[in-house]
Amino acid sequence: MKNHFALSLGAVLLLSACSSGPEELILSEIELGKKLFFDSILSRDYSITCASCHKPEFAFADNVAKSIGVYNQAGSRNTPSAMNQTDRNFYFWDGRAETLEEQALGPIQNPVEMDLPLSIAIRRLKENETYRNAFYSIYGKAPSKDLLASAIAAYERTLETDNSPFDKYMQGTDTSLFSESAKRGLNLFNTKAKCFDCHFGVDFTGSDQFKNIGIYNGKDLNDAGRYAITGNKKDLGAFKIPGLRNIAQTAPYMHNGMHKTLREVIDYYDEPDKFIANAINRDTLLSQPLGLTEEEKKDLENFLLSLSDERFAK
Ligand code: HEC
Numbered sequence: 001m002k003n004h005f006a007l008s009l010g011a012v013l014l015l016s017a018c019s020s021g022p023e024e025l026i027l028s029e030i031e032l033g034k035k036l037f038f039d040s041i042l043s044r045d046y047s048i049t050c051a052s053c054h055k056p057e058f059a060f061a062d063n064v065a066k067s068i069g070v071y072n073q074a075g076s077r078n079t080p081s082a083m084n085q086t087d088r089n090f091y092f093w094d095g096r097a098e099t100l101e102e103q104a105l106g107p108i109q110n111p112v113e114m115d116l117p118l119s120i121a122i123r124r125l126k127e128n129e130t131y132r133n134a135f136y137s138i139y140g141k142a143p144s145k146d147l148l149a150s151a152i153a154a155y156e157r158t159l160e161t162d163n164s165p166f167d168k169y170m171q172g173t174d175t176s177l178f179s180e181s182a183k184r185g186l187n188l189f190n191t192k193a194k195c196f197d198c199h200f201g202v203d204f205t206g207s208d209q210f211k212n213i214g215i216y217n218g219k220d221l222n223d224a225g226r227y228a229i230t231g232n233k234k235d236l237g238a239f240k241i242p243g244l245r246n247i248a249q250t251a252p253y254m255h256n257g258m259h260k261t262l263r264e265v266i267d268y269y270d271e272p273d274k275f276i277a278n279a280i281n282r283d284t285l286l287s288q289p290l291g292l293t294e295e296e297k298k299d300l301e302n303f304l305l306s307l308s309d310e311r312f313a314k
């Protein structure tokens, strides 16, 4: 840490001494990844950045059901949070990428997101003095697709959160932010409401398994999810169990953005058939209504609200 600070300070002094123009100095792989994440240079018409859809103020998710990519095109799935990705084994709702590096190259090339062939992306970075210099100084090499992916992934790995009222309660560092209602909600989450059967683990992703909660009927709801990747019948309509950290910030919810509020999500789990009666292959955990009372729903919601990092506290 100290070394890094000394280096940046030295470099800043050097820069102001030679004052060689507007070029920005990028010193670390994380800084490079951050600049790339927020730069429209990676989209065909220079209009879209990763952050156009993964908005920092919404915990790096989007606040619309379907995000808009280049040429005003809407995607087919809801934008998930790009936070707390370090420990994941799979990426995307259907888990089609297995590393953050592999994931990062997807949206750049996706025709409805950034629509830029990687060869053009790399050419642009090579022709840009700031990026060319940054890649050489950090990696000793010219920009390439592997290094581009490496930089973006390095930045994403810094987007971890573990300072919510729930965390502080569990660590015993500050129990005052975790209300009695949230405590009852935590208990319901683990027992009667069965949430913990799937959403367990530090980020509540249930070791990244794929489950079908009933949002597939083969008709108007026809995203087959994991099945399209594995061809395995048991995966029909199954999606990666999403994490629940900062969930208050990332509405709307589910792979198709069908639920606008957390209360609606809870009402859904309480009785899925009220929302989707003809679901195919729904997990047996959800075969009976939960029978939650009004107060229990409120408690569960308060528990979910307690999972937001302190940086999002209003
Ligand atoms: C036009 C909107 C859009 C843009 C631009 C975009 N994304 Fe995404 N991102 C999405 C959507 C939608 C998904 C889910 C797609 C799916 O599962 O099929 C996603 C998924 C992800 C995931 C996986 C999260 C998880 O829980 O599995 C990560 C990480 C991510 N994007 C990072 C990035 C990075 C890095 C960039 C820029 C290089 C980027 N995204 C650009 C919309 C976007």
Ligand code: HEC
Residues within 6 Å of the ligand: 080, 189, 193, 194, 195, 196, 197, 198, 199, 210, 211, 212, 213, 215, 238, 239, 240, 241, 242, 243, 244, 247, 250, 252, 253, 254, 255, 256, 265, 266, 269, 270, 283, 285, 286, 300
């Ligand atoms: C059978 C496993 C399972 C159970 C039980 C379960 N979930 Fe989920 N949860 C999932 C999966 C899988 C998704 C994504 C489904 C989709 O989009 O099709 C999800 C999505 C969510 C989302 C939306 C996340 C987002 O980013 O859009 C929330 C919130 C949520 N669950 C909370 C809960 C709560 C609260 C409970 C208990 C009442 C619960 N879950 C029970 C597997 C489960």
